[in-house]
Amino acid sequence: MSEDKQQVSRRQFLNYTLTGVGGFMAAGILAPMLRMAIDPVLKPSKSGEFVNVGLAVEDITTTPQRIDWKVDQVDGWYESKVGRAAWVYKDENGDIIALSPICKHLGCVVSWEGSEQFPNQFYCPCHDGRYTKDGVNVPNTPPTAPLDTYQQKVENGMLYLGKAVPRKGA
Amino acid sequence: MHRGKGMKFVGDSRVSADRKASQIPKDYSEYPGRTEAFWPNFLLKEWLAGAVFLIGFLCLTLAHPSPLEGMADPTNASYIPLPDWYFLFLYELLKYEFASGDYILIGILGIPGLAFGALLLAPFLDKGPGRRPHQRPIAVIMMLLALTSVIWLTWTSAEHVDWEARAEMNKPIPPSNIEINKDDPGYAVYEANCMGCHGDALQGVSAPPLIGTEHTAEEIAKIAREGINTMPANIFKGTDEELDQLVKFIMSVNEQAE
Amino acid sequence: MLQKIYDWIDERIDITPIWRDIADHEVPEHVNPAHHFSAFVYCFGGLTFFVVVIQILSGMFLTMYYVPDIENAWKSVYYLQTEVAHGQIVRGMHHWGASVVIVMLLLHTLRVFFQGAYKKPRELNWMVGVLIFFVMLGLGFTGYLLPWDNKAYFATQVGLEIADQVPLIGPELKTLLAGDPEIVGAQTLTRFFAIHVFFLPGALFALLAVHFILIRRQGISGPL
16 A cells, blocks of 8 residues: 555554444344344234223113223233223114223223213313213313223123223314 | 642641641651552552453353253252352351251251351461461461361362263253143153153253253264163164154254244 | 544643553553563453453442342342343353453562562552552452352352451451441342442552552553
8 A cells, every 4th residue: 555545543443342342232232132132122012912891781771881801911020900990881783882990181090970060071180171971071171082982892791991091182 | 738739728726836746657668678659650560460360250151151050949849959159168067967857957057157167367377476377386277277167168069960961951041932732642752751850841850951951863862762861761762763752842842943 | 423522622621631641651662561571461461451441340230230239139130131232241241251351360479579579669669569459359259159159159158157256346347348247148248239339349440540540650560
């Protein structure tokens, strides 16, 4: 290599190699650790399993009723029973609607006709959030989206509920 | 005070601005022979050695998964405790008569205290000016003796241990909620022939666990009759029909465990 | 770009001398394996530090999954080993690193001993080094209990019995370590966790800092 063509000095070359070797070592050490750390992000989310909530379809009326049931929750190495709740009723077409009671504003718990001032509505006591019977938020109250609906199916006349799915805002 | 690229720093007024403290690092140019710059020349060599070392280390971790035994069970009376290998020499030392019983203090404080104390204070015990090993025979001989005895103690201790049997016996059992069906006809056979060593939940006591076994049904039947490793033959005393029930029972529990 | 950022910072807080002090020195011939292959013995100290760095990093990541609680410690380690991607490898690095660090430390100590490099003026650095050795053994002993498997439990019980035999303060020493005069259990595990993760590493960092500063001040020992 002729002198005038030499663009990389010996010192620079050594520095580049040093960076490369250092990078290799850092990568070798950190790659498995970072993969381990981000593992929860990469785990495929489990599709909701349907759980028998202990309510016969024939007992569902057109008035929303609150039901509570337990699901098995596996949290890493910790397994537990976690309580779930829903407001269930039949609409005019006879279809079953199961609404999550979690307010879309700040996560308080709503209840059917929770306030005497607002009959035929879901009411959230925290910030006076309101939803109509189909779970759609009443405009000009704090919530910005309708209540989540549970995935549902009916088997042997019993209601099975799955995951709560968010809906688009009104 | 001027420093670096000629910036003027507001310093302490009592320090004269042009006093150059020993800011210039030692350059070790006083060393004779072929010296080499630490950065980047020598560091590159060190890191290359480090990279090779790392590859070897990662191969080790990949080839040998870290061991995990069953969850701690304080009621497990048959478990023989054993420390990590670097404490084995102490463990072995305490087996000797002069280091146990009435002389336990010699074993736990006297000998290790003397050895580690001497190690800590080595510069004050070995004060001569000479650095070569033959110029300080006492220190070198003491160290060699200590080293030999530590290696020998570790070796003796490790020699008596059947590491594979230990690992096999203490395999971790997954935290499952396996329910043993006690109405299974095989359970009665199991209770009569195997439970003493393999435990009431197949978890293994003085013998390895039967949950998570890699043997096939035919192999289990054969082992029950003929034994394996430390398990003697003819432990199973029953009819062929009972043997069949037993194997079905063990396999059904294993299927449940998966 | 990088050069400009560097210059901007350097103009203000004068960082050049800090790294120049570490980077700019000559390495003498007698420790350079390129000139004398036998000089590889001088690598043991550096490799020990390298493994210590691996231990610190893998330990930090392991605490993302580990819980120091007798109900869940074993389950969390089992989950980490079997369910988490690469969890097996990271725990393996920490487990085998603990052994490798002891081996490298032993080799480094023997190199310094047989070369008589602890003689004046390096007595203090030798003592700091031996203390680092003790801290490492302590880390090995306390780390051993954390997975809460049979091996951990029974080996720790033996260790605590040894502490119990110490004259005068024995029972108190055992209670101090185990958190309870009788039981080796929940309180023992949290104590050992605290010692393993905070107290001993803190001591280790301080001792390592002193060790390295002394090396820079005194320089490496001359050839035999």
